[in-house]
Amino acid sequence: MDTARIDWHARAAALAFDGRAFIDGARVAAADGETFACRSPIDGRSLCEVARGRQADIDAAVASARRAFDDGRWAARAPAVRKKVLLRFAENILAAREELALLETLDMGKPIQYSLSVDVPAAARCIAWYAEAVDKLYDEVAPTGPQALALVTREPMGVIGAIVPWNYPMIMAAWKLGPALAAGNSVVLKPSEKSPLTALRLAELALDAGLPPGVLNVVPGHGPEAGEALALHADVDAIGFTGSTRTGRRMLEYAGRSNLKRVYNELGGKSAFIVFPDFDDLGRAAKTAAGAMYFNQGESCNAPSRLLVHEDIADEFVQAVVAQLPRYAPGNPLDAATVMGALVDEAQMSTVLGYIEAGRAEGAACLAGGQRVRAETGGLYVEPTLFDGVRHEMRIAQEEIFGPVLSVIRFRDEAEALSLANGTSYGLQASVWSSNINRAHRVARALKAGTVHVNQYDEDDITVPFGGYKQSGNGRDKSLHAFDKYTELKTTWVRVDGA
Numbered sequence: 293m294d295t296a297r298i299d300w301h302a303r304a305a306a307l308a309f310d311g312r313a314f315i316d317g318a319r320v321a322a323a324d325g326e327t328f329a330c331r332s333p334i335d336g337r338s339l340c341e342v343a344r345g346r347q348a349d350i351d352a353a354v355a356s357a358r359r360a361f362d363d364g365r366w367a368a369r370a371p372a373v374r375k376k377v378l379l380r381f382a383e384n385i386l387a388a389r390e391e392l393a394l395l396e397t398l399d400m401g402k403p404i405q406y407s408l409s410v411d412v413p414a415a416a417r418c419i420a421w422y423a424e425a426v427d428k429l430y431d432e433v434a435p436t437g438p439q440a441l442a443l444v445t446r447e448p449m450g451v452i453g454a455i456v457p458w459n460y461p462m463i464m465a466a467w468k469l470g471p472a473l474a475a476g477n478s479v480v481l482k483p484s485e486k487s488p489l490t491a492l493r494l495a496e497l498a499l500d501a502g503l504p505p506g507v508l509n510v511v512p513g514h515g516p517e518a519g520e521a522l523a524l525h526a527d528v529d530a531i532g533f534t535g536s537t538r539t540g541r542r543m544l545e546y547a548g549r550s551n552l553k554r555v556y557n558e559l560g561g562k563s564a565f566i567v568f569p570d571f572d573d574l575g576r577a578a579k580t581a582a583g584a585m586y587f588n589q590g591e592s593c594n595a596p597s598r599l600l601v602h603e604d605i606a607d608e609f610v611q612a613v614v615a616q617l618p619r620y621a622p623g624n625p626l627d628a629a630t631v632m633g634a635l636v637d638e639a640q641m642s643t644v645l646g647y648i649e650a651g652r653a654e655g656a657a658c659l660a661g662g663q664r665v666r667a668e669t670g671g672l673y674v675e676p677t678l679f680d681g682v683r684h685e686m687r688i689a690q691e692e693i694f695g696p697v698l699s700v701i702r703f704r705d706e707a708e709a710l711s712l713a714n715g716t717s718y719g720l721q722a723s724v725w726s727s728n729i730n731r732a733h734r735v736a737r738a739l740k741a742g743t744v745h746v747n748q749y750d751e752d753d754i755t756v757p758f759g760g761y762k763q764s765g766n767g768r769d770k771s772l773h774a775f776d777k778y779t780e781l782k783t784t785w786v787r788v789d790g791a
Contacts, residue, residue, distance in 0.1 A: 315510075444783055445784065465490070478508070561720030593694075644696070721741050742760040
């Protein structure tokens with residue numbers, strides 16, 4: 293089917309929604325019957341009422357997950373068997389691609405073209421990749437002496453609490469579910485209250501694929517209610533969290549107050565995009581900077597929100613970036629040609645506009661954007677915004693905005709560029725642009741970031757880990773390294789007596 297010809301507005305009008313939780317293999321209302329309204333940032337339309345999970349619902353979901361784990365209905369299955377189920381799950385995601393893409397776009401405001409071409413296939417690939425990996429992981433025999441046999445084996449942890457953000461609901465859920473389920477764990481997933489709909493649908497697709505009831509439970513709800521209850525629960529063995537650094541601190545506190553569960557935080561960022569004057573294609577660099585910054589409305593933890601440019605080329609380069617901004621004029625996310633959509637909700641739009649005002653107040657020059665637009669639609673849209681003359685100490689240079697706001701900081705030499713790039717509390721990603729291979733390697737090695745891009749930005753694959761240094765967290769999603777988060781290492785020491 294030619295998806296470009298689909299009338300997504302008509303599809304949206306006909307779409308059925310189910311906001312109930314998913315516990316023990318069935319859709320259920322919240323224990324107290326309470327709900328919260330799910331509204332689309334596209335135009336403020338009401339999508340549905342969503343179950344407002346609280347302590348009782350988390351208790352029920354964790355109990356279901358624990359039963360499923362303890363009786364071995366999933367954990368005791370051979371890796372090859374789990375693989376087949378998860379591959380069917382991935383196939384189900386692709387089969388439901390149009391429904392899932394529409395739910396994602398309506399729920400959080402990203403353009404339908406990207407929900408369809410990026411988010412759905414990335415989620416399916418993640419599930420399939422971990423399915424394929426799990427029956428290819430070998431345990432170890434330690435190099436002991438002849439009188440001992442020491443085995444090092446991986447075992448599933450048990451019940452995993454997964455708490456995911458609103459900006460990439462499907463992808464972030466898949467990054468947790470893929471390795472956690474493949475390893476044999478049971479999962480309680482708490483999606484953001486701002487975009488819960490695809491997580492609930494994923495649970496149904498997993499059940500249809502043969503995942504036993506109770507192995508995956510989804511409880512929507514507010515962070516201080518459902519999220520806190522999950523993180524504090526004494527029968528949860530680990531928390532995989534993606535979200536703000538502020539909330540990540542709470543996850544660590546909750547672990548200390550409860551059962552010292554392991555906490556894996558993948559947190560915020562303030563990534564630097566460093567351009568040296570020796571790079572030989574500044575036009576491509578400028579196009580990449582704009583594309584990476586304004587993709588997903590700037591609501592990406594790894595967005596390169598600090599553009600560090602050598603003073604010799606700064607004027608030219610900044611104008612090249614500004615020339616890209618008309619491409620990112622906000623439009624209706626249900627229109628197939630739209631490149632930048634709506635911010636997720638009123639609170640986030642207010643936060644972004646507040647940072648724009650702070651930038652102006654602190655003396656930065658707003659060269660483009662800076663305004664809310666399309667207000668007459670009832671939607672939540674902010675122009676792609678670029679500030680020049682930004683100083684390192686300004687709020688817009690230090691704090692994560694999570695919106696379409698790019699700050700330009702000029703530097704004199706390599707040492708200053710590195711000092712600026714590493715001079716925040718974050719360390720998620722960075723990018724260096726130079727045609728000098730020695731400089732590229734030298735700067736990449738000196739950058740304190742979990743991922744460093746060289747002469748590109750945000751090229752990616754499931755085979756490499758994603759996570760950060762410093763207050764960008766300690767978690768690593770993706771790649772085989774993600775299995776480390778959801779498995780225990782057991783040593784079994786066998787004495788071997790001589791004949």
